[in-house]
Amino acid sequence: MTSPRTETLERAATSPSAPRRPDPGTRRSQRRTFTVRKSLTILAFLSPALIFVIIFVYYPMIAGSQMAFRNWNLSNLTDTSWVGFKNFAAILTDPVFYTVLRNTAVWVVASLVPQFVIGFALALWLRRKFAFRGLYQALIFFPWAISGFLIGILFRWMFNSEFGVINDLLSKVGLTDQAIPWLADPTTAMVAIIIANVWYGVTFFTIMILAALQSVPEELFEAAALDGAGKTRTLFRITIPYIRTTLALTVLLRVIWIFNFPDIIFGMTGGGPANQTHIITTWMIATTQRGDYGQASALGLIVVGILLIFSIFYLLAIREKKAVTT
Amino acid sequence: MIDRETRLARTIRIVFLAIWLAITIFPLYWITITSFKGPGAIFSFPLTYWPEVFSLENYVNLFSKAQFGTYLANSLVIAAVAATVATLISLLSAYVLARFEFRSKGALMMAFLVTQMIPAFIALGPLYLMMSQLGLVDNKFGLVLVYIAICIPFCTVMLRGFFANVPDALEEAAMIDGCSRLGALFRVIVPVMKPGIVAAFIFNFVNCWNELFLSVTLMNRDQNKTIPTALNGFISSFNIDWGSMSAAAVLTIIPTMVLFAFASRYIVQGLTAGAVKG
Structure with a gap:
């Protein structure tokens, strides 16, 4: 009893829950034509995306990875022979690389912690409804509309030692009476680029944590209140454990992202003074600009390696903690 | 839901939210103000937080020179x-x-x-x-x-x-x-x-x-x-x-x-x- 109508239904439905099947024999052959059709549809819909990503993202990335093991310098393209780990050795014996590594660690940790703390606090404060909350959220969201490079430029201007507004404000408050040469001194330059990065990154945490907080069921708070738990206790015993997975994953995403984020530094100090504010990715750009694609690629692989190892340990650590508490 | 907020907590919350908003807005305010100062006024002391004269010279230069x-x-x-x-x-x-x-x-x-x-x-x-x-x-x-x-x-x-x-x-x-x-x-x-x-x-x-x-x-x-x-x-x-x-x-x-x-x-x-x- 296959009416034309059920047949179209069968063909149309992709879910296995299609109504009223005909007898088993025709069903099997029909299902086969459905799967062929289905795979063709999937392929057709996916192929434009795949073609673009493979040609312009994956191919250059893979080609770039093998450059790490070759002598590949724009100044001499006649000799692009395989050199094994020579590029890695050159990086590891360069003393600047260790400054770069230390800077990268400082950059990631010192940016991440304030971003997380301020972002968390803002999310908690924003959870309660108030007039103009939507507008407020839209306003604090807008550093995201600006490119990292331009943020670097904005802060470079504000941290200008002579005409910068930061020194002017500091002297108005009475914290300093002389012009601090922010970007000319390695330590203060590092502080300045991190301040810029915190300014930019807080919103991301606010958004993520606010979304996570809104997923906590009301009953949990009500139960906690009934049991007489105070605010702090509720926060640490109920809220944070409930959203722990989201928090942990957001932090991981941010670590990877900040690690790979040279834009602010590029616009603000360009890695200076004297290479003292380079992180690995800005150092990689500088190496690329020198034309040494081999070493730049080797640096890229080092970044991938570090992030991969970090992610694995991090994910294992989260899982272990979960196993202990439950 | 949760509970009623005390007046103190509410004040603290509003103050902090306002401070963060000011911090977020300020760099954009500053670059905008800078752009409307004439070339001489950008590099003059003391720093002004509102341009004495609104000048479009920087914008004109941008399109004529660059x-x-x-x-x-x-x-x-x-x-x-x-x-x-x-x-x-x-x-x-x-x-x-x-x-x-x-x-x-x-x-x-x-x-x-x-x-x-x-x-x-x-x-x-x-x-x-x-x-x-x-x-x-x-x-x-x-x-x-x-x-x-x-x-x-x-x-x-x-x-x-x-x-x-x-x-x-x-x-x-x-x-x-x-x-x-x-x-x-x-x-x-x-x-x-x-x-x-x-x-x-x-x-x-x-x-x-x-x-x-x-x-x-x-x-x-x-x-x-x-x-x-x-x-x-x-x-x-x-x-x-x-x-x-x-x-x-x-x-x-x-x-x-x-x-x-x-x-x-x-x-x-x-x-x-x-x-x-x-």
């Missing part, structure tokens, strides 16, 4: 075309990822996500060599192709989240009524998902508008430069013309700010949907 009009037009065209095509392509791939079950789906999602984690600079060298072999270096069309490719992965993930909110029944009904799958997608689902699609388009547009490293690598001639590339050119070692730079920064930021203001709610939804669901 070819800012050209950069602006380039950025606009390149970002608009790339964002449109990338959104259309991502719509198709996101649809398949949201609606079909197939074996390599997980691997495919991973392949898209991984592109967000590997430093793009590893690809810069080979990309340059490939593009020069194709004759696409210093070519707007070439840059558009690359931008489409870098927008697709995240855009797909973001749109896939929006598809999850649209019931399958909708396109099934349309297909029973004789629509093809593609027809059902564009006639029935797209109208329902419009806000999400607009947000994805804006997100792509802003990313292309802001992109620096690829365009610095691929574009050389002045007539082909996008705004970020041109701004990078304004930094000549230690000398920055802060007058032009501030005016250029304001003109670069305003369009993206306006676009984000329209779409921020949906962009937030897209970002959090991607991350919270994993």
Whole structure:
């Protein structure tokens, strides 16, 4: 009893829950034509995306990875022979690389912690409804509309030692009476680029944590209140454990992202003074600009390696903690 | 719900929210104020927090001395075309990822996500060599192709989240009524998902508008430069013309700010949907 109508239904439905099947024999052959059709549809819909990503993202990335093991310098393209780990050795014996590594660690940790703390606090404060909350959220969201490079430029201007507004404000408050040469001194330059990065990154945490907080069921708070738990206790015993997975994953995403984020530094100090504010990715750009694609690629692989190892340990650590508490 | 807030807690909350808002706004205020100071006034003591005379000189210079009009037009065209095509392509791939079950789906999602984690600079060298072999270096069309490719992965993930909110029944009904799958997608689902699609388009547009490293690598001639590339050119070692730079920064930021203001709610939804669901 296959009416034309059920047949179209069968063909149309992709879910296995299609109504009223005909007898088993025709069903099997029909299902086969459905799967062929289905795979063709999937392929057709996916192929434009795949073609673009493979040609312009994956191919250059893979080609770039093998450059790490070759002598590949724009100044001499006649000799692009395989050199094994020579590029890695050159990086590891360069003393600047260790400054770069230390800077990268400082950059990631010192940016991440304030971003997380301020972002968390803002999310908690924003959870309660108030007039103009939507507008407020839209306003604090807008550093995201600006490119990292331009943020670097904005802060470079504000941290200008002579005409910068930061020194002017500091002297108005009475914290300093002389012009601090922010970007000319390695330590203060590092502080300045991190301040810029915190300014930019807080919103991301606010958004993520606010979304996570809104997923906590009301009953949990009500139960906690009934049991007489105070605010702090509720926060640490109920809220944070409930959203722990989201928090942990957001932090991981941010670590990877900040690690790979040279834009602010590029616009603000360009890695200076004297290479003292380079992180690995800005150092990689500088190496690329020198034309040494081999070493730049080797640096890229080092970044991938570090992030991969970090992610694995991090994910294992989260899982272990979960196993202990439950 | 929770409990009534004490007056003290409320005051603290409002004060901190206000302080953070001030901190967020201030850099933009400052660059805008700087751009309206005349060239002399930028470098004069004491610093003024409101220009004594509003001068448009920096803006005039930008268009007369530097070819800012050209950069602006380039950025606009390149970002608009790339964002449109990338959104259309991502719509198709996101649809398949949201609606079909197939074996390599997980691997495919991973392949898209991984592109967000590997430093793009590893690809810069080979990309340059490939593009020069194709004759696409210093070519707007070439840059558009690359931008489409870098927008697709995240855009797909973001749109896939929006598809999850649209019931399958909708396109099934349309297909029973004789629509093809593609027809059902564009006639029935797209109208329902419009806000999400607009947000994805804006997100792509802003990313292309802001992109620096690829365009610095691929574009050389002045007539082909996008705004970020041109701004990078304004930094000549230690000398920055802060007058032009501030005016250029304001003109670069305003369009993206306006676009984000329209779409921020949906962009937030897209970002959090991607991350919270994993």
